[in-house]
Amino acid sequence: MAKDHLAAPLIDALRAAAEAPFEQARAMPPSVYTSDDFLALELEHIFRREWFCVGRASALAEPGAYLTCELAGQPVLVVRDGAGIRAMSNVCLHRMSTLLEGRGRVRSIVCPYHAWTYNLDGSLRGAPAMGQNAGFCKGDYRLPELRCEVWLGWVFVTLDPQAAPVAERLAEVEALIAGYDMARYTESFFETHVWDTNWKVLAENFMESYHLPVCHAGTIGGLSRLDEMICPPGREAFNYHTILKDDSLRIAMAHASNDRLQGDERRTTFLLALYPSLLITLTPGYFWYLSLHPRGPGQVSIRFGGGMSDDYAGDADAAENFAALKSLLDDVNVEDRGCTEKVYRGLCSDAARPGHLSHLERPNYDFARYLLARITETA
Template sequence: MTQVQPIRELLAAASRPLVDARAMPPSVYSSSDFLAVENESIFARDWVCVGRASSLPNVGDYITHELAGQPVVILRDRDNQIRALSNVCLHRMSTIVEGSGNKRVLVCPYHAWTYDLSGQLRGAPFMTETTGFCKESYKLPQIRCEEWLGWIYITLNKDRPSVAQDLAEVEQMISQYQVQNYTECFRETHVWDTNWKVLAENFMESYHLPVCHAATVGGHSKLEEMDCPPGLRNFNYHWITKEASLPIGNAHPDNTRLEGRWRKTTALLTLYPSHLITLTPGYFWYLSLQPHGTGQVSMIFGGGLSPEFMADPKAEEYITSLKTLLDEVNVEDRGCTEKVFRGLSADAAKPGHLSYLERPIYDFMQYIADRTAGFERSFALAAE
């Protein structure tokens, strides 16, 4: 299968009106040629979240990430600023650091070329007799890196507008939560056996909650009360107003920022391409996805509490209960999304009609078609 078939089928699906919308065709998930287009036109060009700034509290703290096939290290430098660098040595092109941790300098494990936290080469053993070698001319390429509401974003695209500009509308919509002041209490990485878009779509719709999550959060989900407005250029979203299954799902008594229905309202945000956030008055959790082939997705998973719950004497109990719940939810979601990928890989797979509760999936499909095939999206209806 070449990239022609999935693009043709995707454009046909994206062109259908909302009232007759269908899911994306199987080829869009299963084609390795189409994934190559996604990496080039989406992940190499858009902003991608790599976690919370609070995960790098100290000078020398670092995390690594692979963005569209490019190894990147994100760190806090000696000026206490977060920056992103190419994680490829300028000598024989080995990757330099792995995973996460803290380093005073970055030392290549192959020949011990050593870089400071700004990326400047500081040491290169047995190179003094090499004609033409100039240590000062070696500096790891900088990768664009910005913070937004406590999250770190990186992009390979030098011309991309800032994160704040891209997400100005969503920032205004959720400003009353003040999520920049929430504290991340856990951060993990996982790899699931499904396509990245299957997992993204699973997060952005609540239609599956009563069934897939019957044992956890499903019983608290009133589908008839869910609001799924039209998405905007760089994100889609929907709202749930409910009595939360956990006390931390509603506003803490000491929370004076949120009033009325906002004290019980949860925002579910999909920031394209792959930053997925559940934001409640008391806690948040998020995923950031990176394709790992057509049938695997690498996932950053994190979450934490609002300032009022962090200041509560029972904060540790709240953190434990949140992590326990989300671990159970992840088990359920993994089962559902891996089944979807196995199913769409079958010869008999055929996309069906979308529910009105899956409006965010329709918007996401048009975003994918825009980025990969030049589909022209319309935004006649503004966000509320």
């Protein structure tokens, strides 16, 4: 890991961007995206200490349902057992192989190397051919557990035992979107991707809709009204902006049975950036999300999922409408990938210089301030 003092010039460059008045703000400097030293700071001060979203609880509805991820270099396993959803180390306690991959459902956790077998609570069930080792005791082995919390249907894990609870950190978000009842949105698709860009470039791309008319000219750009976008100042743990949508996409509107939303709320889309890297497009009818983790300065791992509000569960045409939406989202992703990979290539240029931000990029400015606060925060 890079020592903080070795990265001092990088921190100073970020500070210059983050502490300028918003009316004079510029984009973050290229080194914040391209430097291995800055990435080391992010992994240590952000991804090892913050809550990371691994997906939706609805994907872990049955006992034995599991998913895996890597968080700041640590292999993590999240599984539902009889007591609920728990997170554990995804490393065997014998010869240290990783245990499970991807997502799926199991009755027990079996190491693919020597078949040491763990119960869903992490306790060791069996270990073949260990009877002649006098020091071996099955009861001494249990996979280390990590903190895991479910908030509004989202599953979060953290490596930091001292991190404040998710519900406490995101209480204001919960109040903002109470009428959406986000816990009742069910995931219907989940994919993983790797793009050749920095994780912050993709995060910032989501946080601002300034790029929609140009980057998404072939899909949703023509539907984007920049003059109707509202970008309030960000908060300590998140930022957001909102867009009003018309009823041409019915499943983006509040369902007739939804009496929780009134007036323009029934057609308001929230674009939520929950730090460090959970990005949610939330409409009254459907949602989709990205959860990002760096794979070096120039690559990002993406957890991409989405689904519908349970308000629509009984509608005969809801699945068909959402399938059409998913096809549109795939096309939008192709456009976003092209744009964000171009940005990273440009950031690596000797000629790269950060320009001034539009008022529609207020969330990017707030994101820079969050990064500075976390990286300079004392342990």
